[in-house]
Amino acid sequence: MSIQTNAAGHLTIGGVDALTLAQDYQTPLYVYDVEAIRNQIRAFKAVFEAQAVPYAVSYASKAFATIAMYQVAAQEGCHVDVVSGGELYTAQQADFPMADVSFHGNNKSREELQTALNAGVGTIIVDNFYELQLLGELLAATPDRHQAILLRVTPGISAHTHAYISTGQVDSKFGFDVDSGQALTAARQALSNPQLDLLGIHAHIGSQIFSVAGFEGVTTKLLAILTQWHDELGFVPQVLNVGGGFGIRYTKEDTPLPAADFVEAIVTTLKQAKLPFALPAVWIEPGRSIVGPAGYQLYSVGSRKDVPGLRPFVAVDGGMGDNIRPALYQAEYEAVKAAEPTAAATEDVRLVGKYCESGDILIDHAHLPKTQPGDIVAVLATGAYGYSMASNYNRNPRPAVVFVENGQAKLVVARETYADLTQNDRPYI
Template identity: 75%
Template sequence: MSDPTNDAGHLTIGGVDSLQLAEQFQTPLYVYDVSAIRDQIRAFKRVFEAQHFNYAVSYASKAFATIAMYQVAKQEACHVDVVSGGELYTAAQADFPMADVSFHGNNKSEKELREALALKVGTIVVDNFYELQLLGHLLAETPERTQNILLRVTPGISAHTHAYISTGQTDSKFGFDVDSGLAFKAAKLALANPQFNLLGIHAHIGSQIFDVAGFIGATQKLANILKDWHEQLDYTPSVLNVGGGFGIAYTKDDDPIPAEDFVEAILKTLRAQNLPFDLPAVWIEPGRSIVGPAGFQLYTVGSSKNVEGLRPYIAIDGGMGDNLRPALYQAEYEAVKADDPNAQPTQDVHLVGKYCESGDILINHAHLPAVQPGDVLAVKSCGAYGYSMASNYNRNPIPAVVFAENGQAKLVVRRQSYADLTQNDLSYD
């Protein structure tokens, strides 16, 4: 499929000329097509409504967390989940309704849990026995208080994805293991504490998953867990949270099904389980599939290196500091020339960054037309985990973030300055 262009043939993002964006806001630059974000949230909702399920689409904000993003989620009546005190604080700064926030994490601190309780976070996803006990102690300080919780379980389902982003298998740092009986023990403890309102269970089997089989298997297993708890503990759940992890296309070789098709398979599977109680509300936690395809990174070409018999190197003005994923787990992307995104490639190059690491290779096989210093390149499907994982390695400032929608561009995160890099440094004189 060709990339959207304007009359000048330039790549457009949210109806805005990408070269105009690069000139106005400088590069490296994160740019989001906000309409694409809204469209995907609405597509998820339509599946639930067509299947007549109670539901929550909970944006997994670890994928991309800024005040502006939480504001868009609020405008779309989306829930969000957070995984740290910092994400929780950012959501609060966006005036996001705390009743629609879920707080995840495998090692929440006492400080973070106190902050969550003070803000009246809607749901805390309890990950382990330490947290279950700690949260119980904190609630006991206010005996009249109750707190909605979900228990995160590891159902023993291994998704076909990179080991670093596979989370549903038994050997995982996350959640209460099901097969060993730990999840059942946790449910008994939670139900014995009247200050806990156990809504149900949560599982997340991994990320960047292309096959529905893992979700079908996980849904069947989670349904069996709930049947068992209903029979043995006289417990009726109100929520089944099946997580997220729906894969997206990063390159032409990726061929994922539409993200909402995963949801349809999950709902049909759950309906077929003949539960001995009313169907619970189904919550999903998409992150990458909401913001990934909507995001672009713009870079300016600089130096190059050509050695006879070897693939050339072309360097851009960013790299692993603003997108760590290729160095971290060999993620792949595609890049196009912003002034002619549908130009046919004429060379296969290493597209590399400016950081002092040999592993700072953004795209190992970048198929590009001829480029010159000063040309602007757009890397596609960069909306998830680029900005979230950005660092100041080599004391490089983190780029700005721009939202583009309906032909208008708005700066939503300022580019860091050199002064920002030293604002927390203290003198040793």
């Protein structure tokens, strides 16, 4: 992740001094470089257009879902994926075009599906037989209504990633199993319902993937499945959705490929295949790779604990409540001192949060210049899953979110107040 500085040597985000952002909006604070978001979306789209392949770049909004983010995605001609009624509602509040929305989820409720139908969601990605039945029942109430769907399958391909974010293997809660014949049965059932428009197939093999091999493999496997559906059911696919999971750089040890490499590998595999049907449109679902590198979290340094022979503990005013990933699955990050982000590190510290858990460690080995209380520390590449997984643990309010572009900062999510924490409470006595 490149570090931008100004004449004073301070970290800048979208052309704005990080110290100014911390002063104006307080800490902890989520900050997004909007130009970086736009550039990544455009990079994905450019490869498809250069290859002259029909496509959709569908932003996996579980990574970061706010009205402002949906607005930027719409401006860039992105589709979006939602995985809950709440994400769908947020997209509606952003006036996002519903025809470009896909609805994911392994346990969509009747109410969520009805809401999606009423909203005119473009594509529902059906995950299981229960959902297939439920969707059929809801559509039967309005016989003139049709709904486009994809079937999500588990192709038996496991990406080299953390077990909690690996989703393509057979032993997964997601999708129709292929080897047991579930996927073929689901396709037959979907095609037998005249109110369902089966567009094609979907799979997602995991997250934070650094190799194209998994995507080449899943593309080949999905094409084989579609060929079987064509031969046995007469099905002609319109969409091949290979999911997302493209890795990003969190630390110096991470070596992600450019977005273009993943797309080129998928398209090349597709074009080399001998197919009994025309080339379907290719859909991808990047989330982390769009917003992750664009995000920063700013914290103020507070207390420090030094014990002879041990790494010091340097505490900040946030922690696992605004970024649960290190505690949840040992995610690693890097941090810089905002006032001197390019200065050489002089100590190795444990950067910890303020929450009442020993596991509230943001970075176990943070290499930083010496810090003092009140210094601003920026944790890099935090744009994915920090805000979306944030909580009010210990009754701490969630931080504000600021978008920065062309030297201008704008508050897009207000900081929660103590009053917000109790607004849904009701007295017992």
